[in-house]
Amino acid sequence: MLSNPFSTVFHSGFTPWDCHDLLLAKPTSPKPVTSSIGSDDPDQTHGKEKPVSGDSNRxxxxxxxxxxxxxxxxxxxxxxxxxRKQKHSENLRNQLNLFRVENRELNTRLQFLMNHxxxxxxxxxxxxxxxxxxxxKLSNISQFMVFQQLQPLSSAWSCNNLTAE
Structure with missing residues (x-):
């Protein structure tokens, strides 16, 4: 008697040779898939097929x-x-909070700069x-200085005019 050399490898007892029955079995025609949404047919199995025979039961x-x-x-x-959606929402909330803090800081700096x-x-x-x-004042002082410089000339002029007469 031949022993199965793969019995230690396949612990469940299933070997590739066990599917021989499945390969030789007479193929059954597939049943069409129908939707049960909105259907009033009580015989529909909602996606579960009814077993036809022992082979099809498997x-x-x-x-x-x-x-x-x-x-x-x-x-x-x-x-x-x-x-992922929750993590993305949490990241967006964190980003929003950071932007709010940054916005407050920028507004504070703007107010400071505007006051400055x-x-x-x-x-x-x-x-x-x-x-x-x-x-x-400088213009007044300049005029006064010019007047001071011209005053000796004008008094000298007035003296020359008196002597000439």
Whole structure:
């Protein structure tokens, strides 16, 4: 008697040679897939096929297993999608808070600069008026100096005029 050399490898007892029955089985025609949404037909199985014979019962359980795995995979995918969405929303909230803080800081700096600008403008206006006042004083002093320099000449002129008479 031949022993199975792969019995230690395949712990479940299933070997590639066990699917020989599946390959030789008479293929059954696939049933059309129909949607049960909005249907009033009570005989519909909502995606589950009714077993026809013993061989097709194995096919149905394989189909149910695939459907179950797909459903678990879809749920996991949806959970990951929700987690990504939640993380993205949290990142956007954090970014919004950072922008709000930065906006407050910039507004504070702007107010400080505007106050400083007003002070500089006020000081500039005062310096201009001071300059105008000092220019006027300088002009008055210059006129007085010119008058002082011309006064000896005019008195000398008046003396020359008196002697000439």
């Amino acid at each position: 096919g149905v359980t394989i189909m149910e297993e695939r459907k179950r795995r797909r459903m678990v995979s879809n749920r996991e995918s949806a959970r990951r999608s929700r987690m 600008c007003n002070c500089v403008q006020t000081e500039n206006d005062w310096l201009r008026s001071e300059r105008t006042l000092l220019c006027q």
